[in-house]
Amino acid sequence: MDILGSFALLLALLAAVYAIGAGIAGIVTRKTLLTKSARNAGLAVFILVTIAVGCLEYYFFTDNFSMAYVAAHSNRALPFYYKFAALWAGQEGSLLLWTWLLSTYAFFALLVNRNKHPELMPYVGVVLAGVQTFFLTLNNFVASPFAVLAGADPSGVMRVSALSDGHGLNPLLQYPEMVIHPPMLYLGYTGFTVPFAFALAALLGRYPGEKWIHITRRWTMIAWCFQSVGILLGAHWAYAVLGWGGYWAWDPVENASLLPWITGTAFLHSVMMQEKRGMMKVWNIWLVFTTFMLCILGTLLTRSGVVSSVHAFAQSSIGNWFVGFLLLVFVVCFASYWRNRDYLRSDNQLDSLVSRESSFLFNNLILLAACFAVLWGTLFPVLSEWVVGSKISVGPPFFNKVNIPIALFLLLLTGVGPLLAWRKTSFDALKRNFAWPLLGGVVAGVVALVFGFRDIYSLICLILGVFVTLTILSEFFRGARVIAARDGSNLISAVGELTMRNTRRYGGYVVHFGMVLIFIGIAGVPFNKDVQKEMAIGQTLNIGPYLILCQNFDRVATANYDSERATLEVFRNGKSEMMLYPERRFFLSSQVTETMVAVQSSPLRDLYIVYAGRSPENGQPVIHAYLNPLVKWIWFGGIVVVLGTGLAMLPNRRTALVLRPVSEPSWGERVSATTSPIGAIAQRGDASD
Amino acid sequence: MIRRRPTKFRSLRGKSLLVAFAALLLAMQAPFMFTSPLYAQQTERGKELGRRVKCMCGGCEDSATGCNHTGGSFSGPCDTAKGMQKEINERVNRSESDDLTLQAFVQEYGPTVLIVPPAKGFNLAAWVTPVVMPILALILVWFLVRRWRNRATLATASGPGVSSEFLSRARREAGKEYDE
Numbered sequence: 001m002d003i004l005g006s007f008a009l010l011l012a013l014l015a016a017v018y019a020i021g022a023g024i025a026g027i028v029t030r031k032t033l034l035t036k037s038a039r040n041a042g043l044a045v046f047i048l049v050t051i052a053v054g055c056l057e058y059y060f061f062t063d064n065f066s067m068a069y070v071a072a073h074s075n076r077a078l079p080f081y082y083k084f085a086a087l088w089a090g091q092e093g094s095l096l097l098w099t100w101l102l103s104t105y106a107f108f109a110l111l112v113n114r115n116k117h118p119e120l121m122p123y124v125g126v127v128l129a130g131v132q133t134f135f136l137t138l139n140n141f142v143a144s145p146f147a148v149l150a151g152a153d154p155s156g157v158m159r160v161s162a163l164s165d166g167h168g169l170n171p172l173l174q175y176p177e178m179v180i181h182p183p184m185l186y187l188g189y190t191g192f193t194v195p196f197a198f199a200l201a202a203l204l205g206r207y208p209g210e211k212w213i214h215i216t217r218r219w220t221m222i223a224w225c226f227q228s229v230g231i232l233l234g235a236h237w238a239y240a241v242l243g244w245g246g247y248w249a250w251d252p253v254e255n256a257s258l259l260p261w262i263t264g265t266a267f268l269h270s271v272m273m274q275e276k277r278g279m280m281k282v283w284n285i286w287l288v289f290t291t292f293m294l295c296i297l298g299t300l301l302t303r304s305g306v307v308s309s310v311h312a313f314a315q316s317s318i319g320n321w322f323v324g325f326l327l328l329v330f331v332v333c334f335a336s337y338w339r340n341r342d343y344l345r346s347d348n349q350l351d352s353l354v355s356r357e358s359s360f361l362f363n364n365l366i367l368l369a370a371c372f373a374v375l376w377g378t379l380f381p382v383l384s385e386w387v388v389g390s391k392i393s394v395g396p397p398f399f400n401k402v403n404i405p406i407a408l409f410l411l412l413l414t415g416v417g418p419l420l421a422w423r424k425t426s427f428d429a430l431k432r433n434f435a436w437p438l439l440g441g442v443v444a445g446v447v448a449l450v451f452g453f454r455d456i457y458s459l460i461c462l463i464l465g466v467f468v469t470l471t472i473l474s475e476f477f478r479g480a481r482v483i484a485a486r487d488g489s490n491l492i493s494a495v496g497e498l499t500m501r502n503t504r505r506y507g508g509y510v511v512h513f514g515m516v517l518i519f520i521g522i523a524g525v526p527f528n529k530d531v532q533k534e535m536a537i538g539q540t541l542n543i544g545p546y547l548i549l550c551q552n553f554d555r556v557a558t559a560n561y562d563s564e565r566a567t568l569e570v571f572r573n574g575k576s577e578m579m580l581y582p583e584r585r586f587f588l589s590s591q592v593t594e595t596m597v598a599v600q601s602s603p604l605r606d607l608y609i610v611y612a613g614r615s616p617e618n619g620q621p622v623i624h625a626y627l628n629p630l631v632k633w634i635w636f637g638g639i640v641v642v643l644g645t646g647l648a649m650l651p652n653r654r655t656a657l658v659l660r661p662v663s664e665p666s667w668g669e670r671v672s673a674t675t676s677p678i679g680a681i682a683q684r685g686d687a688s689d
Numbered sequence: 690m691i692r693r694r695p696t697k698f699r700s701l702r703g704k705s706l707l708v709a710f711a712a713l714l715l716a717m718q719a720p721f722m723f724t725s726p727l728y729a730q731q732t733e734r735g736k737e738l739g740r741r742v743k744c745m746c747g748g749c750e751d752s753a754t755g756c757n758h759t760g761g762s763f764s765g766p767c768d769t770a771k772g773m774q775k776e777i778n779e780r781v782n783r784s785e786s787d788d789l790t791l792q793a794f795v796q797e798y799g800p801t802v803l804i805v806p807p808a809k810g811f812n813l814a815a816w817v818t819p820v821v822m823p824i825l826a827l828i829l830v831w832f833l834v835r836r837w838r839n840r841a842t843l844a845t846a847s848g849p850g851v852s853s854e855f856l857s858r859a860r861r862e863a864g865k866e867y868d869e
Contacts, residue, residue: 244757251750358834365830369823380806380815388811393743395752395804402819532765612765622765 005055006146009096012048012103013136015041019129027122027205035122039110042125045132046107049100053087056096056145060086066162068147069093075168075589077559085179086169088186091303091318092145097183098299099135102190106132109194109219120212123201131193134325142318168589171561177237185230185257189295191223192260195267196292199285203336206343210278213271218649220271224264225645231257232638243595243610245530245626247634250399252307255378256298259371263291266367273360276422281344282337283364289333294371296326306382359417366410373402404457408464411519414512415468418475418505437474441467461523465516472509472516500653507648514644517637524605524630532612534620535566544627546607547571548580553621561585563596566611566621570600582611582623605629735774735781742777742794743804744770752804753777 019041026034056069060083065071073089074082088097106128113121139145151161172178195216202212234257239247248254267287273280301307304319337344377394385391419433444466445459453459480494487494499506533541535550542548552567565583569576583596593613600607608626615622739754746769751757756770766774773794780790794802806812 242757244751244755249750361830361834365823365826369819369826372822373819376819377815384806384811384815390800392800392806392812392815393802393804394806394815395743395750397741398805398815401805402816406823616768624765 003146005052005059006140006144008048008051008055009136009139009144009146012045012052012099013133013140015044015048016129016133016136019045020126020133023122023126023129027126032118035118035125038122038129039114039125042110042129042132043107045129045136046103049096049103049136052139052146053096053100056087056093057084060084063166064162065164065166066148066160067145068149069145071149071163071166073166073169075166075560077589078166078169079560081179082169082174085173085182088182089169089173092139092143092147094182094186095135095138095143096145098186098190099132099139101183101186102128102132102135102193105190105194105219109197113215117207117211117215120198120201120205120207120215123205124197127197127200128193131197134321138318138321142321165589168560168587171585171587171590171592171594172241174560174587174594175237175241177233177240181230181233181237184226184233188223188225188227188230188257189260189298191219191226192264192288192291192295194219194223195288199288200333200336203285203340203343206340210274213274213284217271220264220268221645221649224261224268225642227257227261227264228638228641228645231261232635236635239608239631240597240599241595243597243612243624245528245608245610245624245628246525247631250377250396252378253298253302255374255399256294256301258374259298260291260294262367262371262374263287263294266364266371267291269360269367270364273357277357279357280361282341285337285344287364289329289337293326293329293333294375296322296329300326301378307378356417356420356422359413359420363410363413363417366406366413370403370406370410373406374399377402407519408457408460411461411464411468411516414515415464415471418509418512419471433471433474437467437470440470455523455526458523458526461519465520465523468516469513472513475509476506497653499647500650503650503652504648507644507646507650510644510647511641512644514637514640514642517633517640519637521630521633521635521637524628524633527629529627530625532622532624534615534618535623536620541623541625543607543625544605545572546577546625546627548609548623548625550621550623551579560589561587561594564611564613566609566623568598568609568623570607580607580609582609584611584613601632603630603632606631732778732781735778738777738781738787738790739770739774741787741791741804742773742802744773745798745802746770 019038021038022034022041023038026032026036026038056067058064059067059070060074061080063070063074063076069090069092070086073086073093078086087093109128110121110125113124148160149162150158153159198212198216198219201207231254234254235247238249239245267284270280270284270287274284300319300322304317304322306319377399380394381391415437416434421429441463445463448459448462453462476495476498477491479498480491483489483497484491484494487497489497529544531541531543533539535541537550537552540547540549547570549569549571550566551569554565554567556563556565563583563585565581568580568582570578570580578600580598580600582598585594585596586592587594595610595612598609598611606626606628608628610624610626612622612624614620736754740752742753744751744753744756744767746756746767748767749756749758751770753766753770753773756766758765758767776793777790780793791803800807800812806815808816
């Protein structure tokens with residue numbers, strides 16, 4: 001059992017290398033047997049890596065402290081669910097998780113398409129196996145999770161030795177979200193490998209048309225959705241555990257997760273141009289390539305320590321491998337593009353600046369600008385050190401200053417873009433579509449100003465949020481009204497019918513609405529308040545409308561940690577509203593202290609209480625209270641984004657054509673056929689994409 | 690023979706001991722009673738300036754005001770951050786300008802102490818590039834769109850490459866569909 005994991009990993013590497021060799025040979029010789037054999041090897045990689053992951057989990061659950069990785073990241077008192085999550089607590093396990101998720105995607109991509117696209121799939125298999133080979137090389141030879149602890153016996157012979165107990169899991173990771181946040185993020189990172197593989201394969205094999213985009217649309221959306229969930233869970237973890245009252249600090253590792261998400265978002269929009277009009281082919285290919293390369297860059301930033309980050313637990317000297325791989329990927333992508341660039345000629349040209357096409361173009365431009373600004377700020381300290389010789393800091397104020405205007409412009413386009421027609425939009429249509437939403441936004445702004453909403457960015461965000469929401473609602477309303485008039489159904493069921501007929505479009509609107517909620521949640525930041533105070537029993541603290549009374553401090557001891565806890569009663573308008581119990585935990589194995597924040601969350605504001613510990617000056621307990629408006633909107637917005645993405649992935653419900661006897665229409669009726677329900681459906685069908 | 694002290698004296702002695710004890714307690718508490726902790730003293734301007742310099746303890750990436758040592762024994766400003774904040778407060782109390790205060794920190798720790806790069810020299814590029822690049826990209830897109838539009842116009846002017854036979858068949862069939 002002890003060597004099964006490492007043996008499985010080695011076999012997986014051999015299988016991946018074989019998949020490349022047999023795949024290339026199959027493509028060159030056009031022998032189906034070879035391509036099938038390569039595909040089977042690709043499928044075997046997943047089974048072998050799964051065995052390796054199972055072995056490592058088994059070592060964790062059986063407290064096998066002769067394994068160096070288990071001894072470093074677990075201990076006997078650790079609850080079983082954290083033993084499960086300890087798999088990705090360190091570098092070796094994280095990379096194994098990466099490889100496993102990648103092989104899972106590859107397995108399903110190869111399996112689902114095993115009898116389809118015979119000209120494309122051998123290339124896809126080779127690209128996927130190539131990426132897997134890189135990660136399996138790291139797993140086997142650079143950061144093996146199966147290293148054993150050894151010590152010299154009295155005769156000087158090295159033997160396997162085991163610790164009586166492990167060092168325990170990093171206390172920062174002992175929080176429910178940390179069980180799911182890293183796998184979600186990794187599912188996002190690794191998921192983008194599938195569209196990358198199909199894009200590169202289509203380019204290399206000069207696969208005709210936009211078929212690779214149709215094939216990978218759902219794969220891309222799955223990856224994007226996981227990446228979104230991973231980012232939001234990470235933000236929520238930072239909010240609930242780190243105890244600094246915020247959820248996003250523009251840390252390089254946070255930025256690294258945001259970069260591929262931004263380009264992935266751009267790709268999801270720009271593929272529509274290629275699908276509908278056969279445009280932006282080069283752009284789309286490079287967006288997929290860039291997204292994949294940013295995933296690798298993100299791992300490089302997380303793992304290498306090339307930039308200072310609070311994610312210090314993840315740093316090592318493995319960066320050179322990732323730099324090498326990144327360069328190799330770029331060379332392969334560029335060479336493939338250069339050789340086959342004539343294959344990527346546009347079928348159509350842009351007809352008007354006021355059109356859906358141009359809105360996608362601007363949307364992509366703005367997203368890329370945001371991506372560049374984040375990347376530039378993240379890497380500038382390194383650049384400055386190279387050029388000037390002195391390291392400088394690029395902190396949150398820089399990212400906020402640069403990115404807030406970009407994000408607001410993007411929010412505006414979220415409202416404008418979907419209301420523009422393909423090819424060209426007339427001025428009348430603009431007036432008809434935008435008048436009410438625009439008026440609603442302005443009214444909301446005036447009301448907010450009256451109620452003392454004075455921060456300019458927050459105000460603009462609110463106005464745009466209302467504008468975008470109204471444009472989305474008007475889209476649903478207009479479509480549903482036509483269906484309701486034709487079928488005689490009510491408006492609510494017509495909305496359901498409309499959505500299910502074009503899930504991609506209306507699911508997309510739901511995602512946009514989720515993003516609006518997230519933006520509004522973020523707009524609350526300028527109104528945050530905080531008070532820190534030493535509090536003896538019986539003392540009170542005032543923050544916003546709340547009065548907090550300290551009732552007690554007590555200690556709780558568990559096998560894993562000792563905890564010091566405050567019991568606080570919260571009053572509002574003289575009435576007791578709730579009890580809060582912020583904690584500080586002292587983890588025995590790692591000798592590290594951790595905060596457990598008490599949050600009372602409502603749609604309007606979060607009352608966020610940190611038990612900061614005993615004052616270093618006089619030993620008095622210190623309570624840090626924050627009042628953070630609208631934070632709940634961010635988490636709720638995240639849920640809406642996930643639901644919208646799920647909806648957009650559903651297949652469209654086909655319209656059933658029911659024939660019914662009608663009286664012979666007169667000549668006049670025939671002429672006005674375009675205004676009849678069927679005509680209306682036909683018109684909507686044109687506009688529905 | 691043991692002479693007992695008068696009761697009055699004994700009570701006086703007891704009182705003085707009590708007073709002395711109280712004074713001692715008061716003296717022990719004095720720093721906390723009369724000098725409230727650092728975070729209670731900060732002025733808004735001091736806090737704002739503290740947000741513009743980085744805590745230089747080496748263990749975090751926070752600002753001096755926002756220093757919050759996760760995993761440490763206390764979730765709040767570390768000694769380095771407190772020292773920096775104290776210096777800021779003193780300078781604020783002396784009515785020193787923001788620039789002078791920040792310059793003093795740069796001299797002590799180097800430019801890395803500033804939480805954002807100063808907008809001069811090579812560091813100006815940090816601020817200018819994220820603005821210039823999208824503008825350049827916008828100009829590029831503008832030219833691209835114009836080129837595309839010109840091509841589209843030319844394509845329409847030259848007419849579609851469809852045979853007259855195909856066109857007449859298409860017209861015939863379209864007419865038939867309309868009549869039905």
